[in-house]
Amino acid sequence: MSDIRVVIVDDDFAVAHVNRAFVDAQPGFVVVAEAHTGADALAAISLHRPQLVLLDVYLPDLGGLDVLRRLRAEGDDLEVIAVTAARDLDTVRRARLLGVRHYLVKPFSGASLGERLEEVRRGIAADRATPRATLDQRAVDQFLGAASPRRATLPKGLSTVSLARVAEGLAACTTDVSAAELAETLGMSRVSARRYLEHLVATGAAEVAPRYGSAGRPEHRYRMPSRQR
Numbered sequence: 001m002s003d004i005r006v007v008i009v010d011d012d013f014a015v016a017h018v019n020r021a022f023v024d025a026q027p028g029f030v031v032v033a034e035a036h037t038g039a040d041a042l043a044a045i046s047l048h049r050p051q052l053v054l055l056d057v058y059l060p061d062l063g064g065l066d067v068l069r070r071l072r073a074e075g076d077d078l079e080v081i082a083v084t085a086a087r088d089l090d091t092v093r094r095a096r097l098l099g100v101r102h103y104l105v106k107p108f109s110g111a112s113l114g115e116r117l118e119e120v121r122r123g124i125a126a127d128r129a130t131p132r133a134t135l136d137q138r139a140v141d142q143f144l145g146a147a148s149p150r151r152a153t154l155p156k157g158l159s160t161v162s163l164a165r166v167a168e169g170l171a172a173c174t175t176d177v178s179a180a181e182l183a184e185t186l187g188m189s190r191v192s193a194r195r196y197l198e199h200l201v202a203t204g205a206a207e208v209a210p211r212y213g214s215a216g217r218p219e220h221r222y223r224m225p226s227r228q229r
Contacts, residue, residue: 038062057084166196176221
């Protein structure tokens, strides 16, 4: 299998160079171009026809998701790893609808990017090896780049459906909330809401800060992470 061609799109030149070093260190990948604006990204992708794009969301002219929307409209089915500081639920949802299966929130480690690159490599290899095969469920999951069991496994007693409810409920709040307040809004127990909120905090999908009252223990207040640039 020949090396997978990669275009790196990031408005920050230093970040683009760091990401290039990460990709170059991964066997089976070669960076063919860097782009720092949306217009340059479209031109580089048209010229080099990469199989993978590392795509930032925040660009100075045309947003990364707008770049991807144009590519999809033209029928380009290249693989995309979003590498961005955008953490808001709406951006993540739109990225998913546009076919982004790997989403890395800055700052991230070289190991985290390496894992996603390896998943992309396996998916492309499987596509080339069996383009007309009839797939079972396991093969479908592998082809679609489903998360590895280690990352997909939730703590005992937590469900993906309830986790999504809590995440969306928290994202809808205009200010920070306690576990009890969110539980009342969602119609679930305070203990359950707190467990899901703590899991979101542990995975970096939410933030928590104590609020000190006049007496007693501080109350934990939760919110979605502040958007970083």
